[in-house]
Amino acid sequence: MKKLLLALSVSAAALASTAANAADYVIDTQGAHASINFKVKHLGYSWLTGRFNDFSGKFSWDAEKPEASAIEVTIKTESVDTNHAERNKHLRSKDFLTVDQYPTSTFKSTGYKVTGKGTGELTGEFTLHGVTKTITFPVTQIGEGKDPWGGYRAGFSGTTSINLGDYGMDGYLGNLPVELELNVEGLRQ
Amino acid sequence: MLKNSTSGYGLVAIALHWLMALAIFGMFGLGLYMVTLNFYHPWYHDALETHKSIGILVGLALVARVIWRISNPTPAGLSAKPLENTAAHLAHMLLYALIAALLVSGYLISTADGRSIDVFGWFQVPSLLQVENLEDSAGEVHEFLAWTLIVLVVAHAAAAVKHHVISKDNTLRRMLRPGL
Numbered sequence: 001m002k003k004l005l006l007a008l009s010v011s012a013a014a015l016a017s018t019a020a021n022a023a024d025y026v027i028d029t030q031g032a033h034a035s036i037n038f039k040v041k042h043l044g045y046s047w048l049t050g051r052f053n054d055f056s057g058k059f060s061w062d063a064e065k066p067e068a069s070a071i072e073v074t075i076k077t078e079s080v081d082t083n084h085a086e087r088n089k090h091l092r093s094k095d096f097l098t099v100d101q102y103p104t105s106t107f108k109s110t111g112y113k114v115t116g117k118g119t120g121e122l123t124g125e126f127t128l129h130g131v132t133k134t135i136t137f138p139v140t141q142i143g144e145g146k147d148p149w150g151g152y153r154a155g156f157s158g159t160t161s162i163n164l165g166d167y168g169m170d171g172y173l174g175n176l177p178v179e180l181e182l183n184v185e186g187l188r189q
Numbered sequence: 190m191l192k193n194s195t196s197g198y199g200l201v202a203i204a205l206h207w208l209m210a211l212a213i214f215g216m217f218g219l220g221l222y223m224v225t226l227n228f229y230h231p232w233y234h235d236a237l238e239t240h241k242s243i244g245i246l247v248g249l250a251l252v253a254r255v256i257w258r259i260s261n262p263t264p265a266g267l268s269a270k271p272l273e274n275t276a277a278h279l280a281h282m283l284l285y286a287l288i289a290a291l292l293v294s295g296y297l298i299s300t301a302d303g304r305s306i307d308v309f310g311w312f313q314v315p316s317l318l319q320v321e322n323l324e325d326s327a328g329e330v331h332e333f334l335a336w337t338l339i340v341l342v343v344a345h346a347a348a349a350v351k352h353h354v355i356s357k358d359n360t361l362r363r364m365l366r367p368g369l
Contacts (some may be wrong), residue, residue: 078322085301085324086237092325172227 022062025154025186027073029056033155033185036075040178050091052105054079059109059186061154063144066120069112073182075105096169102130107182110134122158131167135160139182155185190368193261197359197369202261205254206364210342212247213288216240217339241299242308248292255285267358280345287338294334297327 027034036052057073078099080091092099109124118141126135137160144154159181165174192199198206223236266274299306300316301323307313352360363369 078325083302085304086299088302088322089298089324089328172229 022060022065022068023152024189025059025061026189027055027057027059027184028153028187029054033153035181035183036073037181037183038178039181040173040176048082050080050082052076052079053081057107057184059156059184061144061156061186066114067112069109069120069122071107071109071122071124071184073107073184075107077103077105095171096164097129102128105129126162128162128167129169133166135162152188153185154188155183157184158182193264194368195262196264197363198264198367199261200367201257202254203364203367205250205257209247209250209254209288212243212250213338213342216243216247217335219243220335238307241295241306244292244295245306245308245314247288248296251285251288251292264363267352267360268356277348280341280348284338284341284345287334287341291331291334291338294327294331298324298331301327 034055036055037049038051039047039049042048052075054076055073057071059069059071061069077097078092080088080097080099082088082091091097094101105126105128107124107126109122111123113121113123115121115138120139121136122139123134123136125132137158139156139158142155142157145152147153159179161177161179163175163177164170190199191201193202219236219240223232223240226233226236266277268274268277296306296314297318300314301319303316303319305313305315349361349364352358353362359369
């Protein structure tokens with residue numbers, strides 16, 4: 001009995017040490033526990049919000065080694081949704097996203113700097129409208145732990161601001177700042 | 190002389206014809222113009238709202254016109270060549286079909302998200318079909334049909350002028366004067 005207990009605790013420790021290694025997470029877009037939202041000021045008077053409904057991605061995260069974190073997200077640009085068909089159509093057109101020519105937008109991280117407990121600065125290559133730029137923005141861990149269905153999850157949130165003009169969309173709204181918000185929950189693989 | 194005879198058009202058919210001709214030319218121009226307007230242009234919203242409202246009214250006019258056409262005699266073609274009369278008849282059918290399809294595609298763009306179309310604030314036409322990204326496919330169809338219609342309208346007008354100037358018959362005249 002003692003032996004069995006010992007064996008169990010050893011394997012439990014082994015499991016725990018596996019968990020301490022950087023783990024791979026798939027962003028739970030399947031269950032829609034992730035969102036890519038944006039907001040932009042309408043005439044400077046109010047916030048207009050929208051989102052990209054279709055995206056996918058994965059990240060690596062280890063609470064013990066947060067600096068080794070990495071994330072990759074691919075957004076289908078035609079899934080832009082501002083709850084208004086005519087405006088969505090316009091946003092997909094050559095005036096803005098030009099989705100026929102640039103069907104995807106991607107973010108690939110290149111570094112993560114820890115700034116505090118559960119906070120950091122994520123740097124990576126953001127490609128939008130065929131233009132790639134290196135951006136850095138703050139991210140916060142919302143939480144992590146077991147879910148009630150046998151899985152393990154970790155979630156983060158990050159926001160940044162871009163100008164459409166910096167990504168080749170330099171029309172009449174080119175110098176308007178667009179706030180981007182990324183909310184991800186990953187399911188550990 | 191409101192009704193058609195077998196040889197000429199009545200006032201109602203003539204009025205509907207020219208009203209729709211005017212609306213179609215106007216809508217084509219307005220459509221091409223409104224998509225060039227930038228966000229800060231004073232007409233950015235009104236041009237589109239006017240286009241949508243007139244579109245619905247043209248739809249009502251088309252329904253009235255088809256009902257009127259069915260319930261009235263259709264004046265026979267004036268060409269001596271049966272083939273030309275058949276071609277003219279087919280062109281007219283195609284014009285009706287194109288106008289109808291153009292209206293439906295335009296309606297589908299604006300109602301793709303469940304919003305209704307407000308006609309000059311008088312009444313609203315509700316959305317019936319919501320499919321994801323329908324506004325894009327309907328938009329492409331709408332643009333293609335608009336150009337197709339205008340090409341056919343030009344051919345239709347050229348044929349009328351040919352009848353008037355070369356064949357020297359009443360084809361054009363009877364579309365201007367009731368009961369001819």
